Amino acid sequence: MTPQILRYFHPVLSARSLRKRPVRVTIADHPLVLFRDAAGRPAALDDRCPHRRAPLSQGKVRADGRLVCPYHGWNFDTAGRGRSPSDPLMSCNTLAYQVVERLDHLWLANRETSLASFPVPGWESFDFAGTLSILVHAPLELTLDNISEDEHFPFIHTTFGCGEDELPDATFEARVFDDYSEASYGGPQRSSFWAPLGGVRAGDQFYNRWYTRFDPVRSVYTFGWHDHASGVERPITTRAAVFLIPETAATTRLTMFIFLKIKPGPYHSLRRIMHFFARTIAYKELKRDARLIESVADAPKTIRGMRLTRFDKAVVYNRRLLETVYWGTTEHAPRTPELPQLETSESSDVLIG
Numbered sequence: 079m080t081p082q083i084l085r086y087f088h089p090v091l092s093a094r095s096l097r098k099r100p101v102r103v104t105i106a107d108h109p110l111v112l113f114r115d116a117a118g119r120p121a122a123l124d125d126r127c128p129h130r131r132a133p134l135s136q137g138k139v140r141a142d143g144r145l146v147c148p149y150h151g152w153n154f155d156t157a158g159r160g161r162s163p164s165d166p167l168m169s170c171n172t173l174a175y176q177v178v179e180r181l182d183h184l185w186l187a188n189r190e191t192s193l194a195s196f197p198v199p200g201w202e203s204f205d206f207a208g209t210l211s212i213l214v215h216a217p218l219e220l221t222l223d224n225i226s227e228d229e230h231f232p233f234i235h236t237t238f239g240c241g242e243d244e245l246p247d248a249t250f251e252a253r254v255f256d257d258y259s260e261a262s263y264g265g266p267q268r269s270s271f272w273a274p275l276g277g278v279r280a281g282d283q284f285y286n287r288w289y290t291r292f293d294p295v296r297s298v299y300t301f302g303w304h305d306h307a308s309g310v311e312r313p314i315t316t317r318a319a320v321f322l323i324p325e326t327a328a329t330t331r332l333t334m335f336i337f338l339k340i341k342p343g344p345y346h347s348l349r350r351i352m353h354f355f356a357r358t359i360a361y362k363e364l365k366r367d368a369r370l371i372e373s374v375a376d377a378p379k380t381i382r383g384m385r386l387t388r389f390d391k392a393v394v395y396n397r398r399l400l401e402t403v404y405w406g407t408t409e410h411a412p413r414t415p416e417l418p419q420l421e422t423s424e425s426s427d428v429l430i431g
Contacts, residue, residue, distance in 0.1 A: 080173065080188065081106035083404060086294040087187040087196050088323050089333045092211065093179050096120060100145060102135035104325045105186070110175065111135040112184060116143030120184050121156035122175040128152075128160065129170060181335055182209050197296060199319035204337035207353035210361050211333045214368045216375035218295070218324040219397065221332070223381075224371050225297045225320055226396045228263040228286060229389035234366050237272045237359055238301060239284050240265030252391035257403050259395040260289040267303055272359055276314040276352070277345060278303045290396050292403035295322040313346075315339040316356060328375070332368065336360055 083106055090103045091112060100113040102125050109125035111134045123145065125135050132149035139145055144153040144161075154160045158174035178185045178196065185196070200206065214221055224230070228250065231239035240248050248265035264285040267278060286301040302315035317337040325331050336356050340346045381397055384390075 081108045083294065083324075084175065084186065084188045085191055086404075087178065087185045087191065088294050089181075089183040089321050089335075090186045090323065091184045092209065093120075093182050093184055096184060098139065100135045100137060100139060102133065103186070106324055107326050109133070109135075110186065111145070112177065112186075113139050113145050114143075115139075115156050116141065119156070120177040120179055121145075122177045122186055123154060123158050124173045126172070128172050129162070134172075181206060183333070183335075195293065197291070197294065197321075199296075199298065199335045199337075201317060201337060204315075204317050204339045205349060205353070207336040207338050208357045209333065209335050210357065210364055211331060212361075212364050212368050213325070214330045214332055214371050215328065216330060216371045217328060217379060218322060218330045219379045219400065220374055220377065221322055221330040221371050222290075222295065222396055222400060223393050224367055225322070226259075226261075226290065226392040227389045228261075229387065230370065232268070234370050235363050236366075237270050237363060239263075239268070239286070241268035244268070250389055252395065254395040254399070257293070257399065258289055258291045259392050259399060260287075261392045262287045263389075266306065272355070275355055276303075277312045278314075281306055282312060290392070290399075292399050295400065295404055296320060311341075313341045313343060314352065318360065332364060334360060334364060 088105060090105060091101060095101060096112050096114060100111050103110050103112060110122050111125040112120060112122050114120055123134060125133050127134055127147040127149060129152050130149055132147050134145055134147055137146045137148040140153065144155055146153045151163045152160055152170055154172055156174065158172045160170035160172060162168045162170050174189060176187050176189045176191060228239065232242040232245055244265050248263060250263050252259060252261040264283060267273060267280060267282040267284040269280040282303040283306050284303050286299055288297050288299040290297040296319055298319045300317045303312040304310055319335040321333045323331040323333065338352060338356055340349050340352060345352060381394065
């Protein structure tokens, strides 16, 4: 059965990873095979031969671009039309999918999904700096929780944001809409080995503004710095689009697309070096997130019973939108998503009852 979530485009594989041999990818526990035809165009089919369910990803691509099953030689074109060598008149078609190659990645959806719905993570005045992809051994729900809050920054991340002492005074706001949420976080930048490379100084005001959408699941962060006294922006602003792809019930792939906006001047002339540093820092920080998420992978998926703070408002919102928009059968959530009751304690924590 085709995963319902493939009504949305998902980035499933680095484009450079697909060459002459087919490659298996998994989404929502559903195996698919990617391959390139004779002209080098990417295609995707179910990774099960309709004959005896053999994995087509273990086969090969012929010179004419047809994918050959390794078991009995049945072969398929990019539209899933099959031929049986032993019975050429037999109908042996399989399900085919739509594949789009953009931003160094292969994006997969059902064939009927409109290209107008493609979640293009690109913005005017921002340069594309590269991609990262990490497999997290944790369910989608727990992975989403991590990317929905900034309270962990002083403890998990070493580069951006305020330190532990400044956390009580950090600003935070979250809002929810029909089918997405948005949040903002800010505070003084702590000392960091990497920060001066981008013209950032300890004490600068750090800000992180992001939104989370569910067609598919992704958070887009825009963060930067400005001088605390004058308000002058520092030379570099970063935008990172992080896609969450549920490969199985117990694993989630984090794929990040990185963009930089660099002011004219010495940093702009070094933008390729800045792109390299941005990828290096992002990979290090994404790995830190992955390790933390995996440490709670065996926790219950439910948020009921958790003691939550003001920083966790987006966690509550996003859990509901994940259920109603992404996993649901409708394209949009209710206008006012019904949230669990919040009980505020004297310490300003909230308990999800």
